[in-house]
Amino acid sequence: MKKQKHKNALYLSDRQPLAFAGKIGVLMMYIILASWAAAIIWPLYQMIVSAFNGRQGSYLILNREFEFSWEHFEYLFEETLYLTWVKNTIFIAVTTAIVILLIVSFTGYAYSRYRFKGRRASLMAILLIQTIPTFAGIAAYYAMHTIISNIIPAFSRQMMLVLIYAGGGIASNTFILKGYIDSISTELDDAGRMDGCSSMKVYRLIIMPIARPMLAVIGLWSFIGPFMDYLLPRVLLTSPQTYTLAAGLFTLINDIRNTNQPAFAAGGLLTAVPIVIMFILLQNQLVSGLAKGSVKG
């Protein structure tokens, strides 16, 4: 009786029913996916746990007793320059994003809408030069900073860092923005011209508002860059007062005198959380922007 009913039940899915082998396949996939998820979660989970575990000294002790406490965060805020590092990083990130957006929004427009001499050659040249690691110029950066700061005393190492990040971001972001603007119909430009816009106004009043999502992505990327980079701050910035988060937090695990691994976990957590939230919320834009720009070229 029961069997009968089963046979008569309607098959509601749009897809073809699976054979046995197919079912095994799906099960395998679930297992793979789940284990990879576990592999991702586990270390991150450990980090969270150790950030809150009060049963630790200056070294991390994992998989042992757990006692909830805020003490590592307290240490972070009171004994280290964490807040200064946050401030520095945000300053560098914001300035970098602004500089890149200002420059790139013009070049992206020009490269997309105008056919001028040297357009292709310059793009190719810049792209190639860009593959040279930024780090290559480090000796020169020192000396250039010395020279410039002698002429303009206010020119700090952090500003040098901003310039380096900006210089490194121009080419690829120009490429991405150009690709995006290419996909905006030129009839809109024409309509704008007929309605009384100059080249500048066409950009400001028509193209820029339409390209805003992509500009946002570029801005966001440029903003995140300084949070992620360790190398250049480590080399260029000399005093803990001027460190960015990456350089600063590293002192907590690397410097024998200051070592405090749980505080590092706490600091890492605090830094990671806002960025992760941002990524999760904006993942679609970030990914599509990234893919679009590069694919379209």
Added chain:
Amino acid sequence: MKVELKNIGKKYENRENFTLRGIDLTIEEKDFCVILGPSGCGKTTLLRMIAGLNSVTEGDLLFDGRRVNKVAAKDRDIAMVFQSYALYPHMTVYDNMAFSLSMRKERKKIINERVMEAAELLQITEYLHSKPSDISGGQRQRVALGRAIVRNPSVFLMDEPLSNLDAKLREHMRVELVRLHKKLGTTTIYVTHDQVEAMTMANRIVLMNDGKIQQTGAPDEFYEKPGNIFVAKFIGSPTMNMFDGCITDGNFVFDDGVVRIVPSEPLKKLLDPYEGKNVSVGIRAERFEKDSIHRNNIKCTIDVIEMLGKEKLLYCRLSNDKEIVISAPGYNRYEEGMEYTFGFDDSVVHYFNTETGERINK
């Protein structure tokens, strides 16, 4: 406004040859002028030159006698409707329509009045505050028109504005556009490659091919008196039947007498200079008559019959395998594979000089 083109030529910077050359055209005040032609013949180029979006390489472009070659697009007192509408996606319908006026720093009150007026005319008041992405294609088309109307221009330029609409809506908008033109009386220059649009909307058609104007005139002129072979073949569906023959003893002879046409007396004189030379003759499909009393006849076998309802298209073959198309009333009976004789009147025969393509019986 009267638009005059005098010996206009256009050469794109990255091209070897002139895309357009020697264009002479006068578009009178209040004309609805349709520029018609196959793809790539330079219609858009011409329109964009009139609009001021492309520079004019040579010649004079006059608006009401004033030379405007170098006047910026925005200062030409014209408005353009684009093929893809080109509505600013980030502005509401209202802002789209108000944009040009606010760029001119027009007064808010006047802007509002004008926008409202245009919106009412086009029946788009309801979604004035929606974004273009939230309205349908037909509505967008109206907004694009509205944006042009708001400026109260002296000339409307339209580049295939209906090509993105479906067949039904296109028919509807066609009528609407004509009505609008009647109401506003603004000179309109309309580009299309669709001859039906041209024939139904225009009071003046300019047919272009290969960067040159082939013929200008009223729609019926195009049908009745095509100026050359290209025009004859381009206008009308099905395509006009053409016979490439020569004049022998005053008569037109096609392929050793498969078709022999005896011209009427006045025509004989015109054809005199062509004695022994190649001449092409064209006859429209619907001008053949069965059981005719006409002097000139052809014999042909029907290959295929296509029933279209009110008419039938007969795909026929002459004795030398030349294919022709004949259109007959739907109620007449024909059999496939049978031979029939069709006659035609003298007045429906179009004679062309085969070498130059020019029409002989003016």
Added chain:
Amino acid sequence: MAVYNEFLYDTIGNEHPRKNLYLLEVARLQEQIRNSAKSDKTEFVRELRELKRNRKSHPYNVSLSAFKKDEKTFRKNLSESKKAYSREIKGRFSPKITRLKILGFLSGQMEPFYKPFTGLSYDALMHYEEALIIQRQIDGVTEFISEHETAMADAKAARKTIGGEDNKKARAGLFDFKKIQRQKYKADIASLRKKIKEGIISKKAFEAEKAQLKKKQAYAILVKSYELPGKGNRELIKSLHYQVTKGFRREITVLNANIADLRRKTPVEITRVVPVNAFLSFFLPGFGQVLNGQYIKAIFFFLISIFTYVIAIPYSLGYANFQGDGIAGLISLAADGSKLDKSLIFMIEGTLSVYLIIFAVVLVYISFRDVFKVDRDRIRGVRPRNWFETKTSLFEEGFPYMVSFPAMFVIVFIVLVPITTTMLLSFTGMDPQNQSKFPWVGLENYKLIALGQGIAGKAFWYILGWSVVWTLVATTLAIALGFFLAVFTNNERIKGKLFFRTIYLLPWAVPSFITIMFFSIMFSPNGAMTEIITKLLNADAAIVVKYNPMLSRITLIFIQGWLGSSYIFLLSTGVLQSIPEDLYEAAQIDGATAWQKLKRITLPMVLFQTAPLLIGQYTFNFNNFSVIYLFNGGGPFNPTKYGNLAGSTDLLISYIFKLTTDNQYQSIGAAITMVISLGLMVFAFFGFRNSKAFKKSDTE
């Protein structure tokens, strides 16, 4: 011998007959000499010589010089009568109209003067027609401007009479209007709310509707507010002001444009046939433009002269340097400078000098080209552009250059100059002993590297080998992981897509330095992972990955797989979602298995669309400093094999870092940098060249 052409040509290549009859005769004779048989030649040559000898008395030349003399006096008189005229109308009109009046006056004088000479010379013809154009247009412009100026004056006068009483009343009216609008808005919203409750419209529709109503209301109030007399008047004045200024500018532009057109159509006729101006002025940009009669343009080209002679050359000669000695400093590298002088700074300033000189040379050449072209065209018959034409084309064609200038600037100074410096540095001997002063050593550093000698060169080949292996394995692992995870997650039968996607995003979203440092802690001697591994393998002593080169390398590769797969996963997901479903359906109907579909459709599509980014992943990993350095500082160390500087997991990039930053072997570091940069550039060039992005821009 000067060879003349019988015709003149304008910009678009139209032929014009010569007006200079003397030159025409010369040209014709020369033509005959060229075409005739040898025997007749002598006769024509003689004739030509005769003609040239009597050049001065040639009737055409006589009348031409008479015309020139007339013109001179006419011009002198004209400038005087202009002064008189301006004095006469002074103060009677607004400045704009005064300008127009004077223009009209001048053209009125020129037209009759030049009229008789239009057959004589193209210059006269041009002046005559120019005058005609001005006269034809000037009245319309004047009328337009004066109309608007009157309206403006009226509006301004009206402003004074706007009283408090009217304003108050209007204000009250506006207030009421606002109130009514608000009420209406509220009522509308309420009725919408009701509709929601009844389920007629959705929440979303309500929001959209509400936003529209709000905008509508705001517009209505805004428009109404301009009915306030004060505000309305201000707006009117603003609008009129705009019309007057813009209108004036527009009309003048049109006038100028028409004149410019005339210049394009009217040829110029000169007796010179060699473009000497360009050569005469080669070393002084701006001077040639003066010779060509383009005075305002010349000012800008003089700026090039100034740049060249005041900035570029003095700087590269060592003046106004911060510390260095211009180009000379590049050679000496402060070898015999004072104690404080630094070779590096000499080098940078030398590099800067070179760039300045290159700039200067390019600019001077551009100027030369400009003069040459204008001069050559003038000989053909093309009239030089006037300032208006130059300015217009500059604004149209120069726009992309102008807006990309900041980018250029940043790239030259932040990218090019440092890279050049690094390149130069690789040919010097900057090491711990020679920090402040160092000499040129030629290819010494490269030799050390190639032969694997010296303190720094010793480990090079080992490290290069590991770098390449690391790049290939770690990147490919990440790509494969990311790709397959994406394929699995996007399988139509898998549920919980969002969950997996969010988790897989994490390694990318958490700043990598944090995770790497945390991994580093976990793999340290008493870290969690060390414990787990030891337990898993049931070893007696703790297995510390960081102490074992091979284990370290494997672990690093896995960590990078962990970190890098995330990005590839997201990228592939994006592409996968854009592959049209019917492609798979077609394949299915053709009998493709799941694996074949993956191999034939999915993989190629993803690879093809993301190729440039994948290439980027390889270059990125080759230079992936963070993961190596932060995990174990490049260790474990093995001084017998690697020397004291490098560890067994060091990549070239981290090796360079240690060389230059920690140990101050800057030169050899620079040499290695150059080697890998060159390699990467070649790799990227072929990668990019074959990718779609560049193929596409090739056809543009």
